[in-house]
Amino acid sequence: MSVPPNSYRNGPDIRGHFGGYGGRFVAETLMPLVLDLERAYAAAKDDPAFQGELASMLRDYVGRESPLYAAERLTAHLGGAKIYLKREDLNHTGAHKINNCLGQILLARRMGKTRIIAETGAGQHGVATATVAARYGLPCIVYMGEVDIERQKPNVFRMKLLGAEVRPVTSGSRTLKDAMNEALRDWVANVHDTFYIIGSAAGPHPYPAMVRDFQTVIGHETRAQMLEKEKRLPDLVVACVGGGSNAIGMFHPFLDDPEVAIHGVEASGDGLETARHAATLTKGSPGVLHGARSYLLQDRDGQIQEAHSISAGLDYPGVGPEHAWLKDQGRVQYFSASDKDALEAFMLLSKLEGIIPALESAHAVAHVMRTAPQMAKDKLIAICLSGRGDKDVFSVANALGERI
Amino acid sequence: MSRISQRFAELKKHDRAAFVPFITAGDPNFDTGLALLEALPQAGADLIELGIPFSDPMADGPVNQASYLRALEAGMTLVKVLELVRRFRKNDKATPLVLMGSYNPIHAFGTARFARDAAEAGVDGLLIVDLPPEEDEVLRVPAALHGLDVVRFVTPTSDAKRLRTILEGASGYLYYVSMAGITGTRGVQAAEVDDQMARLKGRTALPVTVGFGIKTPEQAADIARIADGVVVGSAIVERISANRTLKRTQMVAEVIRFCGEMAKATHDAREGGSF
Numbered sequence: 293m294s295v296p297p298n299s300y301r302n303g304p305d306i307r308g309h310f311g312g313y314g315g316r317f318v319a320e321t322l323m324p325l326v327l328d329l330e331r332a333y334a335a336a337k338d339d340p341a342f343q344g345e346l347a348s349m350l351r352d353y354v355g356r357e358s359p360l361y362a363a364e365r366l367t368a369h370l371g372g373a374k375i376y377l378k379r380e381d382l383n384h385t386g387a388h389k390i391n392n393c394l395g396q397i398l399l400a401r402r403m404g405k406t407r408i409i410a411e412t413g414a415g416q417h418g419v420a421t422a423t424v425a426a427r428y429g430l431p432c433i434v435y436m437g438e439v440d441i442e443r444q445k446p447n448v449f450r451m452k453l454l455g456a457e458v459r460p461v462t463s464g465s466r467t468l469k470d471a472m473n474e475a476l477r478d479w480v481a482n483v484h485d486t487f488y489i490i491g492s493a494a495g496p497h498p499y500p501a502m503v504r505d506f507q508t509v510i511g512h513e514t515r516a517q518m519l520e521k522e523k524r525l526p527d528l529v530v531a532c533v534g535g536g537s538n539a540i541g542m543f544h545p546f547l548d549d550p551e552v553a554i555h556g557v558e559a560s561g562d563g564l565e566t567a568r569h570a571a572t573l574t575k576g577s578p579g580v581l582h583g584a585r586s587y588l589l590q591d592r593d594g595q596i597q598e599a600h601s602i603s604a605g606l607d608y609p610g611v612g613p614e615h616a617w618l619k620d621q622g623r624v625q626y627f628s629a630s631d632k633d634a635l636e637a638f639m640l641l642s643k644l645e646g647i648i649p650a651l652e653s654a655h656a657v658a659h660v661m662r663t664a665p666q667m668a669k670d671k672l673i674a675i676c677l678s679g680r681g682d683k684d685v686f687s688v689a690n691a692l693g694e695r696i
Numbered sequence: 697m698s699r700i701s702q703r704f705a706e707l708k709k710h711d712r713a714a715f716v717p718f719i720t721a722g723d724p725n726f727d728t729g730l731a732l733l734e735a736l737p738q739a740g741a742d743l744i745e746l747g748i749p750f751s752d753p754m755a756d757g758p759v760n761q762a763s764y765l766r767a768l769e770a771g772m773t774l775v776k777v778l779e780l781v782r783r784f785r786k787n788d789k790a791t792p793l794v795l796m797g798s799y800n801p802i803h804a805f806g807t808a809r810f811a812r813d814a815a816e817a818g819v820d821g822l823l824i825v826d827l828p829p830e831e832d833e834v835l836r837v838p839a840a841l842h843g844l845d846v847v848r849f850v851t852p853t854s855d856a857k858r859l860r861t862i863l864e865g866a867s868g869y870l871y872y873v874s875m876a877g878i879t880g881t882r883g884v885q886a887a888e889v890d891d892q893m894a895r896l897k898g899r900t901a902l903p904v905t906v907g908f909g910i911k912t913p914e915q916a917a918d919i920a921r922i923a924d925g926v927v928v929g930s931a932i933v934e935r936i937s938a939n940r941t942l943k944r945t946q947m948v949a950e951v952i953r954f955c956g957e958m959a960k961a962t963h964d965a966r967e968g969g970s971f
Contacts, residue, residue: 307830317799317826319755320849321876324858463761469752476754481877483853580800580826581752593773594804595751 300547300623303614308497311620313613316496318583321480330498332403337505342398349394350509353427354384356391358510360517360674365644373527373667375660377647377677378514380538387650387679388510388538389420393489395506397424400487407486408432411475413440413468413534414605414652415447416679417491422456432456435474437466440604447683465598468534468608472582492535493612496583500540500612507541514674515545522672528553528663531676532655533626534570534606536615538678547623556615557659559601560628570599572611573619573626586613602631602691603651603684629658635691637661638681650679651687699792699820700845700868703742704903704924711966713920714742715959716905718796718929720763721746721780722772724940729767731948732936733784737791739952740959743905745823745927748777748797755798755825757880759930762937774801774810778817785818794821794847794868799835808838815842821868823847829861836865845869850896850904852876852888859899869903872896872923877908880930884909886918893922913961920965928958 303310308330316326336342350356359379367375380388400408408425410432412418418434425432434451438460441448451458464470472495479488493503511529518526529546531539533556546552561569569575572587579588581596589597589609599609618624629637634651637658642648649657656675664673681688689696697705707714717736722729736744749767753760781793795814802810802824814822822844827835829848836846845868853876854862862870872892874884889906896904906919907927919926935954939947 315831316828317831318828319825319851320828320862321755321851321853321873323828323830324853324855463758464752473752473754477757477878480755481881483876578803580798580803582754583826585803588800590800590804592804593775594801595768596800 296621300618300621301544303617304497304501308501310614310617313586313616314497314500314584316583317580317585318496319480321483325483326496333399333498333502336399336402342402346395346398350391354390354394355382356509357513358382360514360521363645366641369644370661370664372664372669373671373673374669375664376518376526376672376674378510378542378674380510380676380678381647381649381653381680385420385423386682387416387420388507388541389417389491390423391509391541392491392503392506392537393417393420393424396487396489397428397430400430401428403487405485405487406430407482408489409435409475409478409486410489410491411435411468411471412491413471413607414603415440415444415451415683416605416650418456418458419447419450419454421489421491422451422454425456426454433478434458435461435471435478437461437468437471439466440468443687444604444683445686467599467604469596469610476582491537493537493540493614494535494582494584494586494610500584500614503537504540504544504614507537508544510538510541510676511543511545514542518672518674525549525552526672526674527551527667528555528671528673530555530557530656530660530673532557532606532652532678533573533611533615534559534608534652535610536612538676540612540614542676543624554624555659555663556624556626557655558626558628559603559606559634559655560630561600561602563630564628568600569628570601570606570608571628572609573615574628578616581610584613586616587611602634602687603655605650605652606655627659629655631691633658635688638688647677648681649677650681651684653678654681698843698845698868699790700743703792704869707742712963713923713965714905714925715740715962716743716745716925716927717741717932717955718745718747718927719932719936720749720760720767721777722749722767722770723763723933723936724766725770726772726776726780728944728947730780730783731944732951733780734787735948735952736955737788739955740963741791741955743792743794743925745794745796745929746777746781748774748795748801750798750801753798755878757878757930759880759933759937763933774805778813781817781819792820793818794823795819796823797825799824799826802835807835811835811838811842811844815844819844821845821847823871829865847871849873852892863900866902869905869925870896870900871927872904872906874906874908879908882909883911884915884919886915886922889919890922913957916958916961917965920962926962
């Protein structure tokens with residue numbers, strides 16, 4: 293490997309590239325919009341009025357800051373490093389997704405857009421988008437794969453309650469990637485009035501950087517809270533990675549602290565040795581999908597393969613471009629946890645801490661179940677508990693063969 | 697002179713617009729796809745756009761998406777797309793052929809190797825929907841090396857500043873997307889296109905073809921009066937889909953009959969008309 297950069301936090305460059313990743317691989321029809329968005333976001337980012345409004349909504353509407361909770365019984369059970377949970381599950385709507393949605397809808401209003409669209413996998417981003425759209429009185433259409441609609445029924449109903457229209461996507465594998473295809477098709481057909489709120493740190497520039505910026509509130513808080521509680525930084529920071537928005541938000545503020553190890557955890561579904569997984573960084577290769585160059589699950593001919601995970605939010609054959617770059621740089625290490633591992637972590641955290649985690653977040657917990665016992669007791673781990681698991685109780689019951 | 701420039705020059709001499717059919721390579725399978733491709737010039741095709749099948753085409757409507765999937769299920773790969781072109785070129789040295797599609801299959805193939813192999817197979821140009829000028833250098837450079845045109849899109853959202861970016865480095869011809877949207881959805885509005893053509897013609901000498909939403913001979917004629925080429929895609933693909941259970945010869949005959957009607961409408965549009 294070459295000499296590391298002076299900072300891991302300077303990306304992307306002016307063309308939206310993180311090293312060889314990212315960029316703006318979109319239809320020409322969308323280019324003027326993407327450039328518009330980039331200009332509008334750059335202006336908003338430096339505008340104290342915008343940042344002030346966002347901060348006040350994050351406090352009073354989302355309920356930030358979210359606690360950094362010392363998981364004593366989990367720590368004792370695993371018998372190694374001391375484990376903290378960054379409680380994004382306690383946010384309004386139950387996950388980290390709202391941090392980004394709030395930022396983007398404020399930007400949409402600033403740009404005079406009057407119609408909101410979004411894609412969703414687990415439904416958490418769809419719910420968060422429907423929520424902010426309701427709050428600001430904008431019509432909202434959420435694209436969701438038929439398969440995901442089936443396994444995330446509670447969230448589908450929540451979106452409807454919030455006044456959003458959920459459009460089932462029947463093409464392809466009928467999951468998150470297809471929902472994103474469909475949302476992009478909607479955007480291209482409704483360029484004049486529509487703002488596309490992308491939920492992951494993926495898509496064409498400026499989305500990966502913008503979503504990251506809105507999510508770094510997670511890492512900034514964690515950093516400050518850890519310094520306050522322990523007077524030092526954690527030794528290890530862990531988050532699950534699907535598209536990678538909670539992870540990049542958690543990781544980014546720690547990237548230039550060499551003493552902090554950073555682990556991303558992908559979903560290995562039925563196992564890395566099978567064809568049924570969603571471990572894009574671990575098993576994929578670079579390619580171009582949904583507006584950016586990044587790692588993808590694809591065959592030799594560049595056809596996109598279907599991802600699989602018990603968790604709909606990780607069931608995506610791509611990953612945000614900044615993660616691809618961080619992997620190649622070696623700054624972040626990426627691991628994986630299987631459906632089975634995640635289920636075990638889901639139940640363990642529920643029983644030991646009284647916290648039912650989202651199946652997505654359970655992947656991060658599963659990784660810590662393996663790592664913490666290998667670490668000394670004076671070491672500190674911070675896990676991003678990106679969401680709560682209420683939405684998952686049906687799929688978990690199903691996986692366990694129980695009827696509710 | 698490239699096959700593309702030569703063809704547009706000939707058409708101009710005769711005051712005719714080009715009829716540009718689009719089909720997906722290997723839809724519904726390699727052999728039928730080849731039979732269709734070979735029959736297109738006789739049906740009046742002046743230039744052919746051949747779609748590269750892709751699993752996740754963002755810019756396409758349901759009709760073209762389904763055709764890509766049929767081709768993929770029949771085992772099409774980019775290697776086989778080039779093989780199809782090679783077979784076509786055995787008997788047709790004159791009709792320009794442009795490959796259209798998404799970037800990822802080319803990225804996986806390797807851009808430099810692809811440009812070389814495509815040129816060798818007899819491809820004349822590339823029309824890659826998710827490579828805007830900001831990102832197309834990676835393909836434009838090897839393409840130029842092998843004499844391939846990289847055709848660029850102009851859309852209703854292209855303002856004056858954007859047009860400057862698009863025109864700089866454009867070659868072959870321009871593809872004007874008649875509406876902001878995906879392939880094969882709304883019908884084309886000739887009046888809207890007319891305004892844009894006037895704007896474009898003042899700024900470039902490149903021929904301009906118009907596509908997206910041209911489904912009937914009347915629409916083809918309307919566009920033929922104002923543009924250098926009329927691209928018909930989904931309307932043809934729809935007929936491939938609808939007739940795919942027929943015997944190969946019958947199916948090809950059905951599709952070609954429709955192409956012939958569209959070609960005639962395109963070619964006859966200007967006679968005694970406003971031009």
